[in-house]
Amino acid sequence: MNTIVSPPDGSPLVANLAACCTPITATVLDAASAERLAAVLRALAEPTRLRLVSLVAAHEDAEACVCDLTVPVALSQPTVSHHLKVLVDAGLLEREQRGKWAYYRLVPGALDALAGILTHRSQQC
Numbered sequence: 001m002n003t004i005v006s007p008p009d010g011s012p013l014v015a016n017l018a019a020c021c022t023p024i025t026a027t028v029l030d031a032a033s034a035e036r037l038a039a040v041l042r043a044l045a046e047p048t049r050l051r052l053v054s055l056v057a058a059h060e061d062a063e064a065c066v067c068d069l070t071v072p073v074a075l076s077q078p079t080v081s082h083h084l085k086v087l088v089d090a091g092l093l094e095r096e097q098r099g100k101w102a103y104y105r106l107v108p109g110a111l112d113a114l115a116g117i118l119t120h121r122s123q124q125c
Helices: 013-018 031-045 047-058 077-089 110-118
Strands: 063-065 093-098 101-106
Touching: 031 047, 031 077, 031 110, 047 063, 047 077, 047 093, 047 101, 077 093, 077 101
Parallel strands: none
Antiparallel strands: 063 101, 093 101
């Protein structure tokens, strides 16, 4: 299983990548940028994590408690929490602790930033 690691400065991977908002088709990626982008794409490419992003986004007020996500993906709470942590570390979701439960929501603009990075150079971020 791949582990997502934040950049040395601790910033979320998507925010770190989107800082320059340069599509990959507009310039040649350096090795470090390619590694960071690959880490974000690995986080999102895993089927359960992709479903979790979709479930959170579709949930009321676009946020969901981890307790609401276990049944739809048919996994235990610790396993779902692990997947959610990977998505948080990648900068795709943010987490808020409320009592004993954690609530998750999409990081505003994270998916748009990722889409902008993957956009063809004739389009703008």
